[in-house]
Amino acid sequence: GFLLRNDTQISEFLLLGFSEEQGLQPLVFGFFLSMYLIAVLGNLLIILAYSSDSHLHTPMYFFLANLSFVDICFTSTTVPKMLWNIWTQSKVITYAGCITQLFFFIFWAGLDVFLLTVMAYDRFVAICHPLYYMVIMNPRLCGLLVLGSWVLSTLNSLLQSLIVLPLSFCTEVEIPHFFCELNQMIQLACSDTYLNNMVVYVAGVLLGGGPFIGILYSYCKIVSSIRGISSAQGKYKAFSTCVSHISVVSLFYCTVLGVYFSSTVTHSSRSTSVMYTVVTPMLNPFIYSLRNKDIKEALRRLFGMTFDHWLL
Numbered sequence: 001g002f003l004l005r006n007d008t009q010i011s012e013f014l015l016l017g018f019s020e021e022q023g024l025q026p027l028v029f030g031f032f033l034s035m036y037l038i039a040v041l042g043n044l045l046i047i048l049a050y051s052s053d054s055h056l057h058t059p060m061y062f063f064l065a066n067l068s069f070v071d072i073c074f075t076s077t078t079v080p081k082m083l084w085n086i087w088t089q090s091k092v093i094t095y096a097g098c099i100t101q102l103f104f105f106i107f108w109a110g111l112d113v114f115l116l117t118v119m120a121y122d123r124f125v126a127i128c129h130p131l132y133y134m135v136i137m138n139p140r141l142c143g144l145l146v147l148g149s150w151v152l153s154t155l156n157s158l159l160q161s162l163i164v165l166p167l168s169f170c171t172e173v174e175i176p177h178f179f180c181e182l183n184q185m186i187q188l189a190c191s192d193t194y195l196n197n198m199v200v201y202v203a204g205v206l207l208g209g210g211p212f213i214g215i216l217y218s219y220c221k222i223v224s225s226i227r228g229i230s231s232a233q234g235k236y237k238a239f240s241t242c243v244s245h246i247s248v249v250s251l252f253y254c255t256v257l258g259v260y261f262s263s264t265v266t267h268s269s270r271s272t273s274v275m276y277t278v279v280t281p282m283l284n285p286f287i288y289s290l291r292n293k294d295i296k297e298a299l300r301r302l303f304g305m306t307f308d309h310w311l312l
Contacts, residue, residue, distance in 0.1 A: 011095050016091060017178045039281040042285030042289075043281065046068040046289065050064065061294070074109065075278055081101065082179065110153035118145045118146070120215040159203070168189065168190060174188075222238075244292065255276040
């Protein structure tokens with residue numbers, strides 16, 4: 001088993017969360033509950049709009065609906081447990097619960113990164129090879145790109161979680177975070193963590209850096225293509241299909257990089273983690289639907305039909 005030096009078994013960790021102040025707890029609870037509900041509802045609306053409207057059955061919206069699903073799952077991996085702990089005034093998470101949360105957190109975060117990369121490729125094909133767009137981005141390729149993202153993300157998550165299992169934890173079981181974060185757990189271990197640190201580093205470079213380079217490359221090509229368009233209106237139209245995606249990518253990557261490269265791990269990493277675990281999934285639907293006539297139309301049709309149905 002996972003035995004400690006004094007042969008007692010660790011069965012739980014304590015998640016320290018945000019504020020030790022009792023008076024601030026209701027405020028933190030309300031703040032996160034409302035952000036969580038907005039994130040879930042906003043992303044559900046995008047999935048509803050996509051599934052209810054055949055006009056949206058294009059590769060771009062197929063990937064967006066997938067991203068919305070992943071965002072709901074991603075934010076649901078950490079926030080409900082944190083809300084439960086605030087509500088019950090307990091900081092406990094079981095060892096099994098912690099490993100499970102760790103697995104799903106890495107899984108959904110990885111999937112987010114891969115889908116954003118796939119979406120960049122989709123925009124690249126749409127703008128740089130518009131005549132061949134429907135030929136290249138056929139349903140089979142779209143399905144394979146999403147499937148590939150799931151497979152890569154599963155493998156990465158399994159690897160990262162499985163190498164945490166052999167670690168032994170001494171008496172120090174307080175995680176200074178609101179969820180079981182991989183780096184924090186590795187720091188708490190009192191056995192050798194060289195392998196874990198290496199895997200985290202290599203996975204970070206390959207699975208974080210690789211997609212990022214892919215996204216940058218796509219956008220360099222897109223920008224040079226847009227510059228070649230003669231009419232100002234054409235330029236604007238091409239650029240406006242990318243703005244939402246650029247905003248989402250920047251928000252996600254800047255906050256993730258902020259967490260992993262902030263040397264002061266405690267408070268700053270907690271607040272930056274909130275950015276990409278809660279704020280980004282909450283803002284994505286707004287970023288996409290506010291700038292997007294198709295989604296607004298689809299939602300208008302969807303709710304128009306619903307209200308008409310109720311009125312009858």
